[in-house]
Amino acid sequence: MNPSEDLIQKCLVEGQVKFYDYTRFRDIELIGEGGYGKVYRATFKDNEITVALKSFKGNNVSIKEIVNELKLHCRVDMHSNIIRLHGATKNEDKQNLSFTHYMFVLEYADSGTLRSYLRNNFKYLSWYDKINFALQIASSIKCLHVEGIIHRDLHSNNILVHQKNIKLTDFGLSRRLDEATNSNQKFGGIIPYIDPQSFEGSRRGNKIFKFNKKSDIYSIGILMWEISSGYTPFKDVSEPYQPASLLLILKMVFEKTMSKEPRLNILRSIQKLY
Numbered sequence: 001m002n003p004s005e006d007l008i009q010k011c012l013v014e015g016q017v018k019f020y021d022y023t024r025f026r027d028i029e030l031i032g033e034g035g036y037g038k039v040y041r042a043t044f045k046d047n048e049i050t051v052a053l054k055s056f057k058g059n060n061v062s063i064k065e066i067v068n069e070l071k072l073h074c075r076v077d078m079h080s081n082i083i084r085l086h087g088a089t090k091n092e093d094k095q096n097l098s099f100t101h102y103m104f105v106l107e108y109a110d111s112g113t114l115r116s117y118l119r120n121n122f123k124y125l126s127w128y129d130k131i132n133f134a135l136q137i138a139s140s141i142k143c144l145h146v147e148g149i150i151h152r153d154l155h156s157n158n159i160l161v162h163q164k165n166i167k168l169t170d171f172g173l174s175r176r177l178d179e180a181t182n183s184n185q186k187f188g189g190i191i192p193y194i195d196p197q198s199f200e201g202s203r204r205g206n207k208i209f210k211f212n213k214k215s216d217i218y219s220i221g222i223l224m225w226e227i228s229s230g231y232t233p234f235k236d237v238s239e240p241y242q243p244a245s246l247l248l249i250l251k252m253v254f255e256k257t258m259s260k261e262p263r264l265n266i267l268r269s270i271q272k273l274y
């Protein structure tokens with residue numbers, strides 16, 4: 001067993017994550033791919049339950065991140081608006097073997113991401129449905145915060161919908177509060193959802209910004225805007241990741257959330273980056 005496998009095995013034992021033999025799944029079908037790896041839908045042979053199997057690409061994810069995600073997920077696995085972690089499995093298909101062939105066995109969400117759900121169903125949603133989504137997102141984040149965890153990467157592609165209920169997922173970037181890293185680390189989130197103060201912090205050598213509970217609350221605010229309007233934030237800005245578009249987005253966000261002086265300071269700092 002290599003050291004990486006050893007770490008996961010340790011986590012399986014210590015974290016009491018259940019291990020399922022890969023042969024216990026059938027009808028394994030690719031349904032999505034994210035930055036970290038592939039996601040499959042599969043059926044549990046024993047009880048016909050549909051699950052999602054999430055694998056990891058070797059180059060894009062470190063073993064530390066997998067173990068981090070496993071451990072954090074175990075701690076909040078009791079909340080009905082957080083996708084359930086059933087356990088882990090190991091794909092023995094040596095041809096497909098990358099850095100790790102472990103996979104998470106997760107609850108399957110039948111209606112895709114919140115973003116695609118809003119795109120396809122917005123006109124059928126009542127205000128009751130929208131308020132329900134907002135409450136469920138807030139409740140799932142509260143559960144994380146009570147456990148001392150911040151999500152750090154909250155956006156509508158990291159939230160799934162199942163039977164018209166919210167299912168929070170993707171703890172890859174989450175950290176325990178006392179371990180929350182500063183903003184110099186690579187951003188994995190989507191810019192309009194990110195706490196704007198993190199941009200300021202990244203320019204100040206002596207003042208290190210740490211993602212905190214309020215950063216998640218900021219993202220919830222953007223999500224509520226998205227749920228109530230049916231639009232993704234700043235949808236009219238083309239090429240949102242080009243520097244000029246990014247600045248425009250940030251100006252629009254800051255105008256709504258900050259007073260003039262800090263806003264101009266931050267924008268000046270960001271301008272210097274380009």
Ligand SMILES: Nc1ncnc2c1ncn2[C@@H]1O[C@H](COP(=O)(O)OP(=O)(O)OP(=O)(O)O)[C@@H](O)[C@H]1O
Nearest residue numbers: 032033034035036039052106107108109113157158
């Ligand atoms: N538990 C699940 N049930 C149903 N579909 C899922 C589940 N988890 C993920 N998916 C689907 O697989 C896709 C990829 O998910 P994944 O979490 O790997 O990546 P992502 O969130 O899109 O990107 P990243 O991991 O880079 O943030 C999702 O967009 C979603 O459509």
